[in-house]
Amino acid sequence: MRRLLSGLRDGLTPAARFRRACDLLEREGRAAQGFALLGTLARGGMLAAQYQVARAYLEGTGVPPSPVEGLRWMHEAATAGHVEAAFSLALLLLGAPPRTVGADSLLPVSLPEGIAGWPDPVAATTWAACAAEKGLPDAQALYGYLLATGPDSVRDPQAARSWCAQAARAGCPQGDLGLALAHLSASGMAPGSDPDAVAALTRAAQGGLPTAQYMLGLLHERGWGVAQDRAQAAHWYACAAGQGIRPAQARYGALLLQGVQGARDVMAAETWLRRAAHAGDREAASLLGDMHARGEAAVPCAHEAATWYRMAAEQDHAVACRMLGMLYIQGRGVPADLTLARMWVKRAAVLGDVAAMTDLAATLLTEGAEADAPGIDFHAAAQAGDPVAAFNLAVSLYRGTGTAPERRQAVIWMERAARAGVVNAQYWLGRMLLGEGSGTADPIRARQWLEQAAEHGLPDACLVAAQLRLDGHGGPRDHAGALALYHVAARAGRVEAMFSLGAMYGGGHDIAPDRMQALHWFRQGAQGGNALSQLMLGRYLGRGLAGPADPVQAREWFARAAAQGLGAAQDECDRLAWVEADHTAS
Structure with missing residues (x-):
């Protein structure tokens, strides 16, 4: 009887009813009952209940999710002085506007007072300040971060450091991260040049913050403020990657591909690069394209190479644009299409890829290419001694871009570029000297130039030079040498070379x-x-x-x-x- 009377008495206490409501909210099958009880307390003015009602609406616990009601109740609790509600409201106002299927937005037509839109970093800063001033360490870290990186109207680097330091002294890892970010955004100094910022970033990383772990990985990889250490970089990238940080996944995959302390882990590299690429990382997508193109992936496939390159190219990754263009030239993984090839290589050139202009000219050498000039006059630069311009000029003369073809002149300029070390020029000069429309057939010199380009690993040159060795054209027959060249081209993913290797090993x-x-x-x-x-x-x-x-x-x-x-x-x-x-x- 005494226990029953005690229970009834507790049930009449608002604090007890609040505890009861929160307990029900967390129970399976009783959440709706808990929410109803919380709603009664919230409407009665209990701040803690208003905060919990706001969270329930935002999370869809015990009630259908409603960002509108969640925002309204969170604002009401924060306005009345609830610290966690003020902090949560600041975080809400930094996020994207909530949306739902079939509706443009779930935001109310009229936002609560003091909120101009969503997101609203200025209003977020105001609410973070309210919670920070009442001693909440997480809010102090957030407030410091906004003072360091927010809109110009709220920036205050000195105050940012002060609030982040206060949060850090309270043991908040976000405070240490904020200190590091305040330095990076306000000082204009090189990354890692402030030992205190590096120390703060290290504490934040050790505290488990994935953003700090990723940034610390960058410092170790680049040697900014700490000794360059790829193993340490890989360690911190791995920590951040495991917590879903996309750029960390990409960098970790890249390091595993390159090798950490001399050991490469291609399979793990591909796994992490795939995660990052599927999340939208263009560098990871480009690296995956490279892996498939070079035959390094677990199941190498030219079609996969094209898919990954396209994913990166569509995000304006210059090298991926060029590589996708090369696949269209070669018909690897995609149908051969010179129009698309030139489109992608031109895009790479516009994006600043230096090699793309050379490849752009090379596309015009392919039989059947339309003579639509790259739109650049290479004469002046070529005559001034620029070897890449000499190569491009040779291509323009060979194809007759904007004028009648001048193939003897093309050979002269191509040889200048080849002698200057332009590998593509060495290859194309060899092709020209085989008599491909230049009128200057010289198989001995052709073979010499092709083999010089092949020594640099150019797959096209390896294929042609290998065939010359097989046939004994332009020099002695050399089947063992041809076999070695086919192996180089096969490692680069050239299926023609793979067929030739099979044929050679088959006998005869x-x-x-x-x-x-x-x-x-x-x-x-x-x-x-x-x-x-x-x-x-x-x-x-x-x-x-x-x-x-x-x-x-x-x-x-x-x-x-x-x-x-x-x-x-x-x-x-x-x-x-x-x-x-x-x-x-x-």
Whole structure:
């Protein structure tokens, strides 16, 4: 009886009813009852209940979510002096306007007094100040941050440092982060030049703040204010990446790809880069394109390379624009399309990519390209000794951009660029000297220039130089040397080189046959979409030339090659079907 009377007495106390309401709000199946009780207390003027009602509306706990009502109740509680409500209102006013499906905005037509819009960083600063002045450390950190980085009308760097320091002394990691940010935004000094700011950033990172961890990773990677240390950079990037910080995921993936303390982890790198790229990081997307283009991804694919490059290019990543243009030139992962190729390479040039202007000119050398000039006169720069301009001028003369082609002059300028070390010029000079429309065929010099470009790893040059070595054109036959060049081009993702490696290892050349190696390279080329590789892979699997026969897989690869218009593949499909039918009949 005494316990029952005590319970009834407590139930009549507003504080007890508030505790009861909060308890019900957190119970499954009782949240609506708890919200109803809180609403009664809030309407009666209890500030703590008003704050909880606001949170319930914003979070959709015990009531359908309503940012309008959440804002109204949070503003009412903050106006009446509730510290947490003032801080929460400041955070709300820094976020994007709440929206819902089928409605432009859930904001009320008339905002509460003192709020001009949403977001409203000026009003947010006012409410953060209210909570900060009442001693809430998180609000002090936020207030300091807004004084350091907010609109000009509220900025006060000296006060920003003071409030952030006050929050930091209270043990708030956000205060330490604010101190570091106040330095970076107000001093105009180089990052990491203030030891106190670095110390504050370190404390914030050690306190678990992912933004601070990412920034500390940057300092260690670049050597700003601390010793350059890639291992430490990777550690802090990993901490921030695990908490969802997109740029940290991108930098961590990049470091793993480059190698930390000499060890590369390509698989983990690809995982983190994918997370960052899917979240919209253009640098990560470009790196993923590189991985697939170079054959370093777990399952390299030219189509994937094009997809990632396009994702980065559409966000104006200059190098990705250029690389996507190159894929369109080569027809790797996308249909060959010189119009799109020039569009993307021009975009890269406009974005400031130095190599793009060279590649832009190179696109005009491809047979069938339209003579629509890049719109630049290269004569003056070329005559002044600029080798890239000499290369571009040679291309313009070769294609007859804006005038009749002058191919002998083109060869002269191309050789100037080649002798100055422009690798693309060495390659194209070799092509010209093979007699490709220049009227100056010289296979010996052609081979020399092509092999010089191949020494720099240019895949196109490797392919042509390898063929010259195979044929003994312009010099002695050298099948071992051709094999080495095909390996370089294959590592760069060129499926034609993969097919050639399979053919060479298959026999009939001046190297020891190795059918397992042949099968491996035919499979690589087939997976990359090369029709001849698909045909040969089907033959190897259908006839068991490098292991047990697998007619099911053979038929699949023949079908893929036939779908690309390779008639021999359809013949192989028919032959395989005939053999199987004959075997069944017997």
